[in-house]
Amino acid sequence: MTDFLIAPSILSADFARLGDEVNAVLDAGADVVHFDVMDNHYVPNLTIGPMVCKALRKHGITAPIDVHLMVKPVDRLIGDFIEAGASWITFHPEASEHIDRSLQLIRDGGCKSGLVFNPATPLHYLDYVMDKVDIILLMSVNPGFGGQKFIPATLDKLREARQRIDASGYPIRLEVDGGVTVDNIGQIAAAGADTFVAGSAIFNTPDYVATLAQMRSQLSQ
Numbered sequence: 001m002t003d004f005l006i007a008p009s010i011l012s013a014d015f016a017r018l019g020d021e022v023n024a025v026l027d028a029g030a031d032v033v034h035f036d037v038m039d040n041h042y043v044p045n046l047t048i049g050p051m052v053c054k055a056l057r058k059h060g061i062t063a064p065i066d067v068h069l070m071v072k073p074v075d076r077l078i079g080d081f082i083e084a085g086a087s088w089i090t091f092h093p094e095a096s097e098h099i100d101r102s103l104q105l106i107r108d109g110g111c112k113s114g115l116v117f118n119p120a121t122p123l124h125y126l127d128y129v130m131d132k133v134d135i136i137l138l139m140s141v142n143p144g145f146g147g148q149k150f151i152p153a154t155l156d157k158l159r160e161a162r163q164r165i166d167a168s169g170y171p172i173r174l175e176v177d178g179g180v181t182v183d184n185i186g187q188i189a190a191a192g193a194d195t196f197v198a199g200s201a202i203f204n205t206p207d208y209v210a211t212l213a214q215m216r217s218q219l220s221q
């Protein structure tokens with residue numbers, strides 16, 4: 001049976017109570033903390049950096065922290081996030097001058113490495129680095145903001161990415177990010193995803209336990 005992971009995106013959390021919010025979703029059954037880093041350059045929004053990651057570790061958060069870098073350039077922040085306690089680090093290939101080197105930096109720092117594909121970014125960036133990625137993250141919205149609608153063409157792209165992973169024989173996670181809800185998570189899993197980022201669909205609900213249980217039940221059908 002597939003080992004599905006749910007990764008709440010803290011972009012939609014109440015930042016004034018971030019530590020409590022992260023503990024609440026983890027206590028409610030989340031597996032991974034999805035940490036969106038935006039630089040107002042690669043994407044038109046500005047969020048949080050390594051200091052906040054470090055603060056979550058200091059607050060006692062031990063769950064994997066999945067750092068999604070929407071920044072350009074990427075390499076210096078990779079080093080900063082390794083030091084700050086990141087577990088997974090993913091970046092957008094168009095944002096790195098040297099994709100192979102950036103992936104290597106992440107693994108050398110002891111983290112899991114991944115590439116993120118915007119809705120219109122082709123998967124061919126993977127051609128020569130399948131042995132260097134632990135995670136393939138497909139964006140199902142254009143990056144920059146939470147609360148957008150899932151782009152349906154992502155389902156075919158997920159199927160294509162799943163084929164590439166299965167053909168490679170590597171244990172690569174297939175993650176999806178953007179517009180994931182209780183209503184579409186089952187269909188997204190059926191297309192081949194095993195790791196689900198959801199921000200507004202979790203944090204904008206009053207009862208995280210109930211929402212995560214609903215998502216989980218869609219994955220076991």
Ligand code: DX5
Nearest residue numbers: 143144146147178179199200
């Ligand atoms: C968008 C971010 C997402 C976002 C998802 O650029 O990468 O992680 O927070 O939010 P929802 O689940 O609300 O679409």
Ligand code: ZN
Nearest residue numbers: 009036068177
């Ligand atoms: Zn994200």
